[in-house]
Amino acid sequence: MLGLRGVSLSFGGVKAIDNLDLDLSDGIVGALIGANGAGKTSVLNVINRFYEPQSGSVQYDDVDILRLRSHQVIKHGISRSFQNVALFNQLTVFDNLLVGADHISRPGLLTNLFRLPKARRHGREARKRAERVLEFLDISHLRARRASELPFGERKLVDMGRALTTDPKLLLLDEPAAGMPEARHESLAKLIRQIPDEWEASVLLIDHSMALVLSAASHVVAMDFGAKIAEGSPDEVRSDPRVIDAYLGPQDAAQQDGAQAEAGLEG
Amino acid sequence: MSELSLSAARRGALVKSIRKLPLGLRMLAIVAVAIVAIVFPAFEGSDSFVMYTATQALVYGLAIVSLNLLVGFGGQISLGQAGFLAIGGYAAALLAIHVSGLPIPIEVLGAGAATAVIGFLLGLPTGRLRGHYLAILTLGFGVAIPEIALNWTSLTQGRTGLTVPPPRIGNTIFPTPTELYYFSLVVLVICLVAIFSILASSTGRAFAAVRDSEAAATAMGINVTATKVLLFTTSAFFAGVAGDLDAHLQGLVSPDSFPFSLSLFFFAAVVLGGLASVWGSLAGAVILAVIEAETSSSSGWEPVILGGAVVLLLLFLPRGLADFPYRAQQALRRWRGRKPRAAVPPSRAEVS
Structure with a gap:
């Protein structure tokens, strides 16, 4: 069980992560979505100790991750791509x-x-x-x-x-589908779905490809400008007005509501 | 750990990959080299200058392989490898002089261990430095060691240096050029077996992982700083053993035996032979020893010829001598493939 509480990270004046709470249960595939620069990769870099957050806590099972050095994170079962x-x-x-x-x-x-x-x-x-x-x-x-x-x-x-x-007990995947032809996304999503059962690991996935995320993950967190804007099942998050705003801009949202899944919602 | 930027993962690889021949051919080549190395003294044993040069090639071989561990296999840099040889040489001399009847294996291990301790201490700060800073630090080390040897006269006899007795086991001593050659050959082979064993293990993979991507190595649980310190310690150990061999070959260690230029020649030989190639380094050592021998009567030409060789080689064999067998094989294939085709007159499309 991974739990982030009130994590904030900024570089100079730029807020990369803004007071983020995030939970991921064991044995599931979770996804973190958001446009470029929303702070997704920064979250992974905080979890595996490449970045030092200014505030907040990161807990994995009973381990206070922020007390570890980055090469020790894997000893507690957290691995990444x-x-x-x-x-x-x-x-x-x-x-x-x-x-x-x-x-x-x-x-x-x-x-x-x-x-x-x-x-x-x-x-x-x-x-x-x-x-x-x-x-x-x-x-x-x-x-x-x-x-x-x-x-x-x-x-x-x-x-x-x-x-x-x-x-690993928790696998952090940073845009596994990037650079792959779209035809292979479905087979990749299938592989990722198998990881909890075959490898006894939960997965936290980041990707731009909405199709991949919706197909692979059972729990989705959407971020914008470093903050969480929505959380829930893939369907709930996809239809959340704030997510649609963040991806498409408010004025287009009404017309494009139906086309979003097919378009892949590229950020 | 925010100083560990992810862009480290994208740093251009220093090492151009060495392309290898099939295993069978490589084995054949290794056996051939081994036979030549073993029977060599039977033909040239009477010529002490040739034997000296051959033994020097073995000693340089170990020194250059130890440097290649750092540079080619570990992605670090050292411009002061001769400093490690100096420490090994002085340690060997002091052990041989002050501990009477010391068996030679213990003396060799002692010289290696003493140098490894210095390598460890030098590795502590270097584990946190990279690139130009590391180059300057190791350069300073290489320059400082002969100066220390020159001025610490109570230990080193200053410029006079220390006379090194020939290697001994029990009451048997090995003073002749041929015996020194075989002594060096045996030590070199043992060290090479050890080095190959390390490189093929998880330790060797950790060295390469740190070289190729520090960020990914860290994510895979490798302590990057500790791994670099271990790499420096290992490299220093083998360089120290090379210093021990060198001390016996010269019969004398003095501050003049380890000029800064020697470190640069070693570095050039690593590039000449091919980064991350043990066999390339050995070939580089033979070339270095031969150039040194051929220019011994006209001092000053050695760096010119060596520099020229490096420039020519980088033009024609950018991956180093280690790439030559592969290139030769490819050329042979092309030549064989062309022969029948040459009989057919070229078509118009080919002419135009």
């Missing part, structure tokens, strides 16, 4: 996934140097986990490819896979 894809470019797809699995037990340098039983066991388990992720995402054929060689859409999949190999 990146909007702009931050793969380890010179490593193969498989090695990228292994880095994700490496945090589960981190053998020391000397343990690794002498290939002690602990290091060998870690290697076996990491490889097993990475194989399972390759299969789940159907990217086994890319395993030996260098990450830098892949097209953007596939890099996004590998990025998501790397976050999955960490054995």
Whole structure:
């Protein structure tokens, strides 16, 4: 159970997040929607400690996340993917996934140097986990490819896979559909819907593509200018007048009300 | 952690990927190199200058691989690697002089460990620095160490330096050029096995992860600062061992043995050989040792020739010597593919 209370973050005079409350239950796919600059990615960066909020609290189960350093967040089960894809470019797809699995037990340098039983066991388990992720995402054929060689859409999949190999309890996905052809959005949404059951992890998803969000998520929070403007089931949020205003501007809203889902509500 | 900006993830990769031959061919090449290295003294053992140059190539090989760990595999920079060799060399000399009957494996490990401690201390601030700042800090280190050696006369005998006895195990000593060669070869091979073992493990992946994206490495639970400190410590250990070998090869350590230019030559050899390539670094070491030997009678030409080699190589083999086998294979394929086609007269479209 993730809970943000009164989180505010600003850069100089710009308010990126404004007094945000956010709850995400276990075992579900939640989504955060909003136009460019609404503060969605900033929320993820607060949760995994890249940004230090000026006020508020972030609680995950019994852990006060704001007391952790950013590399410790994953130990409490929170993993993430990146909007702009931050793969380890010179490593193969498989090695990228292994880095994700490496945090589960981190053998020391000397343990690794002498290939002690602990290091060998870690290697076996990491490889097993990475194989399972390759299969789940159907990217086994890319395993030996260098990450830098892949097209953007596939890099996004590998990025998501790397976050999955960490054995997360909560997976933060930052625009997983960006750079993917629209034809693949539905299959991606299906994959994301499977994550709570197959991987025993809840998902917090950010995306511009309204179609993807509506299809994948069961709980949606809409943001505008850093503040929460609506929350509820996908249908409730989609028909909320404030959400329509934020996406389309008030004057167009009346005419375009019906067309919004099809148009994808790009921000 | 707001200073850790996400744009770090988008920093251009320093490392151009080395393209590799198929595994079978690579194994064949490794076996061939190993055979040449083992039988080499049987043909040249009588020529002590050639043996000296060959042993120097082995010592430089370890030094350059240790630097490549930092630069190529870890994405950090060091312009003071000779400083680590100096510490290893002095540690070896002091151990050999003051602890009588010390077995050589203990002495080598001791020299490596002493240097690793210094590497750890240097790594503490460098773990938080990058780019130009790191270059300047390591440069300062490389320049400072010989000065310290020069002035700490009670320990180092100042400019006179310390005479290093030949390596010994029990009562057997190994003073001849051929014995020194094999001694260095054995130590180098053990170190290479250790380095490959580290690089293939989760530790090696953490080094590469920090190199490729600090933000993503952090999100994957890697403590970036601790990993950089560990990388510096590891690199220093192997550089210290190289310093130990060098001390025995020269028979003397003095402040003049480790000029700042040596650090730059090592750096050039890393680029020459190819970033993140152990084999490329070894090839770079052979070239460095040969250039040094060929220009030993006309001092001053060494940097000119080495600089020229780097410029030429960057023009024709931008990924370094390590890329040569792949390029040669591709060229061979093209040549084979063209032969039958050459018999057919070119069509008009091809001519125009």
